[in-house]
Amino acid sequence: MSELSALLQDVLTIDPEADAVEFEGVWYSWARLAGTVGDVRAALAGIGLGRDARIGILVRSRPSALAAVLAVVASDACMVSINPLLPDERLAADLSTLALPVVIAERADLSRFAVREAIRAAGSAVIELPGILEGAKLMGHSTSLPVGMRLTEPGVIVEMLTSGTTGAPKRVPLKREAFEQSFAAALSYEKDRKTGDVARLRPGVTILSGPMSHIGGLWGALTCIAGGRKACLLEKFTVAGWHDSVVRHRPKVAGAVPAGLRMILDADIPREDLASLSAIRTGAAPLDPAIVAEFWERYGIPVLSNYGATEFSGAVAGWTMRDFTAFHASKAGSVGRFQPGVTGRVVDPSTGEEVLDRSEGVLEMRSKQFGNGGAWLRTTDRAVIDADGFLFIRGRADLAINRGGFKVHPDDVNKVLESHPAVREAVTVGIADRRLGAVPVVAITLKAGVATPAESELADFARAHLLPYQVPARFLVVDEVPRTESMKPALTEVRQLFAADVDAA
Numbered sequence: 001m002s003e004l005s006a007l008l009q010d011v012l013t014i015d016p017e018a019d020a021v022e023f024e025g026v027w028y029s030w031a032r033l034a035g036t037v038g039d040v041r042a043a044l045a046g047i048g049l050g051r052d053a054r055i056g057i058l059v060r061s062r063p064s065a066l067a068a069v070l071a072v073v074a075s076d077a078c079m080v081s082i083n084p085l086l087p088d089e090r091l092a093a094d095l096s097t098l099a100l101p102v103v104i105a106e107r108a109d110l111s112r113f114a115v116r117e118a119i120r121a122a123g124s125a126v127i128e129l130p131g132i133l134e135g136a137k138l139m140g141h142s143t144s145l146p147v148g149m150r151l152t153e154p155g156v157i158v159e160m161l162t163s164g165t166t167g168a169p170k171r172v173p174l175k176r177e178a179f180e181q182s183f184a185a186a187l188s189y190e191k192d193r194k195t196g197d198v199a200r201l202r203p204g205v206t207i208l209s210g211p212m213s214h215i216g217g218l219w220g221a222l223t224c225i226a227g228g229r230k231a232c233l234l235e236k237f238t239v240a241g242w243h244d245s246v247v248r249h250r251p252k253v254a255g256a257v258p259a260g261l262r263m264i265l266d267a268d269i270p271r272e273d274l275a276s277l278s279a280i281r282t283g284a285a286p287l288d289p290a291i292v293a294e295f296w297e298r299y300g301i302p303v304l305s306n307y308g309a310t311e312f313s314g315a316v317a318g319w320t321m322r323d324f325t326a327f328h329a330s331k332a333g334s335v336g337r338f339q340p341g342v343t344g345r346v347v348d349p350s351t352g353e354e355v356l357d358r359s360e361g362v363l364e365m366r367s368k369q370f371g372n373g374g375a376w377l378r379t380t381d382r383a384v385i386d387a388d389g390f391l392f393i394r395g396r397a398d399l400a401i402n403r404g405g406f407k408v409h410p411d412d413v414n415k416v417l418e419s420h421p422a423v424r425e426a427v428t429v430g431i432a433d434r435r436l437g438a439v440p441v442v443a444i445t446l447k448a449g450v451a452t453p454a455e456s457e458l459a460d461f462a463r464a465h466l467l468p469y470q471v472p473a474r475f476l477v478v479d480e481v482p483r484t485e486s487m488k489p490a491l492t493e494v495r496q497l498f499a500a501d502v503d504a505a
Contacts, residue, residue, distance in 0.1 A: 004183055012033060012037065022231070022232045038071075039137075052078055058104070061217065085485055088112055099124070153173060156174065159174075169484075181369035185367075202229050204230070206230070211485045237257070252279070257284045261280070261282060281306070283315060296328070304321070311377075318336040346384065348362075363381045363382075403436050413470055416465045422453050425445045427444075440470070
């Protein structure tokens with residue numbers, strides 16, 4: 001049994017009657033959580049599935065789904081993350097393609113006709129979660145599963161959904177050994193935890209506001225429960241819900257994605273309401289250094305960003321409180337330093353040779369947590385590593401727009417446009433162009449209370465601060481940018497905004 005599995009099992013029984021999870025203002029005990037975990041495990045045993053079994057979970061950020069996740073991970077099985085927020089047709093197609101031996105879902109999701117029929121057609125067994133931590137029930141399981149069904153995924157702890165920023169979400173198989181290495185490295189950011197700890201309950205409440213169907217939300221939930229901390233579980237992030245949770249639970253550390261941090265600043269929350277916070281942790285998307293500076297100036301709260309991805313089994317670099325105290329002004333824009341056990345370098349994308357003069361290149365890393373035998377893993381991120389080991393991510397190399405032979409990097413354009421006094425956020429994408437192949441266009445949201453600038457004003461600002469080929473061909477002011485569940489800009493949908501705008505004209 002792995003260390004993570006043992007911690008998850010042991011922590012449930014330390015003080016059964018103590019509060020464990022708050023959801024929608026109601027507290028549920030460790031015993032209540034453990035009861036549903038036990039029922040899921042019993043149902044899996046009734047099907048005859050053991051170690052490495054592929055177990056699909058329609059992962060909502062709700063207590064019963066959390067119990068199902070804990071049950072599967074603690075059983076050393078392979079959790080297959082399924083997003084129930086997909087429209088019925090897409091969710092049914094996903095379930096049909098996966099053809100899982102068992103699917104775990106809440107009753108409301110199983111009542112969706114297309115979902116129910118897709119599960120039936122695939123021959124999957126069903127474990128129903130009937131209510132909020134009200135156990136689990138094996139539904140009408142046949143003693144034989146379809147011939148040819150892929151029952152196990154040896155050595156894989158989770159088939160994790162990517163965020164779907166650039167297109168349809170994909171699943172990445174994360175190896176159990178690599179996941180455990182990443183879990184151990186993550187403990188380096190918590191002063192009272194280390195590998196080899198025995199299970200114990202810790203004070204304080206962790207606010208879980210990220211979707212558990214994606215790596216950041218899953219990590220937050222697992223580290224919270226394995227660490228024996230109480231959880232305040234938010235089904236989705238809202239400023240009002242996050243604000244209320246911080247005021248009521250007075251955590252020392254809270255988290256939010258960069259888009260959420262921007263929304264928190266826009267809400268102008270009173271300083272005293274956030275007085276308990278000694279830090280805010282963030283990740284999942286590029287972080288504007290201006291957000292860090294404003295939180296520090298307005299609230300005196302360090303914002304500690306990290307850098308990671310589903311493919312990395314979690315975070316690989318980040319800021320510590322010690323580094324923030326010493327370097328936050330001089331290293332603004334950095335995602336921090338590499339975690340213990342992670343080595344990074346920057347290479348020339350054409351030759352693969354390491355860049356030694358601290359200039360920009362493509363980031364490569366190696367670590368046991370990648371599960372690739374210690375080989376260098378090339379990312380798609382443009383990066384710089386400075387003399388002190390701080391990592392700066394400049395943007396995605398694979399998102400470059402080839403405008404008649406000139407490469408336009410969207411993050412470079414976004415950074416400049418977001419310096420305009422009226423612009424809150426800029427999202428640049430490429431669209432097809434008959435003459436040049438592709439051209440950049442940008443969707444813009446505005447700061448509260450400002451007048452909408454004319455497109456000509458935005459174009460003039462861009463021409464004054466960008467190279468001619470970087471200037472977007474179109475500027476579209478929108479109320480909100482389309483986002484994925486993890487609150488990253490959904491680039492495919494942003495492109496569709498321009499098609500819709502042309503059609504409307």
